[in-house]
Amino acid sequence: MSRQDSNSRQLILNFPARPEYTFDNFIVSKGTEFAWDTARQFASPEPAPYQTLFLAGNTGLGKTHLLMATGNLASETGSALYVHCEDFLHTVAAGEESAASALAPLENVDIFLMDDMDRIAGHPAAQEILYLIYNTLREKDKKIMFAGRTPPHLLPATESYLRSRFQWGMTAELKPIDDATTARLIPKLAQDVGLEIPDKITQFLLTRLPRDFPSIKDAIARINQESFARKQKVTLPLVKAALGLPDS
Incomplete structure (x- = not known):
């Protein structure tokens, strides 16, 4: 992993961040229209009919763009936190004290965004902590948004209790660009x-x-x-x- 790749996946605690990522400059296609519209609605301060949104689609179709755009728009009326799954795994692996410190901002966040969910496969300890985070945020009526290449019900080496939580909300698939x-x-x-x-x-x-x-x-x-x-x-x-x- 290059240093640039590592830096691009740092926890982003304060939105707006990466201002180049907005809903307005996302090139919408027939295959991404539903995901774009759903994410935009999810970012609004209005209560959504679901608390969880999972964006699924191959690499390069705009999932991270929509996650960042959601955080930027949501930050106009609340707080948002984005984390790449790889950083989350490193935090969990660093130990309980480090994990507690790094995840403390979740206590006051209005929308939690996690990218590249395929990496959670085969990491039971991280899956258990994410499960607790998910339940805590739901109890506080907060919004949770995930993105990954694989739809939630097909995630390999992922505990069934976590996959079921992913499926409680809405799944929006991004399809290849026409x-x-x-x-x-x-x-x-x-x-x-x-x-x-x-x-x-x-x-x-x-x-x-x-x-x-x-x-x-x-x-x-x-x-x-x-x-x-x-x-x-x-x-x-x-x-x-x-x-x-x-x-x-």
């Missing part, structure tokens, strides 16, 4: 870095890029770097060179 959304996402990401992508280049990229956010963002970054190095506008030969595609 072509129409990708066609909107490419020029938006380019615009974010001051790059202009012609429509014909967008159409070409649609036939070459995977349908996940990190892959699309990486491609735009490489094209931008190539454009800067050559001091040229974006052309098809430039794009092929940037992405290592055959010029044929």
Whole structure:
């Protein structure tokens, strides 16, 4: 694990945090519309018909974005805490005193957000503590939001009592990005870095890029770097060179 990866998963105790994550700048597709709408409603100060929301979907579809956006919006009227599951596991492994100290802010939080729930698999001690946290927050009528690649009922090596708690609330699945959304996402990401992508280049990229956010963002970054190095506008030969595609 790189230092950058580790730092990106620190406990975030004070929202707003990572202001680039909002509901307004999330590119909504047919496959993510329900999750976006559900998360936005969940972040509002109004009582939700459920206390728990679980976002499920493959890597790169926007789960962390929606978790952060929820925390940012919820912080306008209350308090929110985000924790990556890996950090939670490290806290539990560090011992009872460390865990109690790190989790103390939960006593006053209005919404608790935990990311990458697949990592909880095979960690019974952490599952037991999370179970207690879950019950405590529910008793206080607080909101709890999880995200993971696997839907809660299919989480492997996870105690049945915890999986059942995950399923008490709402599960919203994020599905792969469709072509129409990708066609909107490419020029938006380019615009974010001051790059202009012609429509014909967008159409070409649609036939070459995977349908996940990190892959699309990486491609735009490489094209931008190539454009800067050559001091040229974006052309098809430039794009092929940037992405290592055959010029044929």
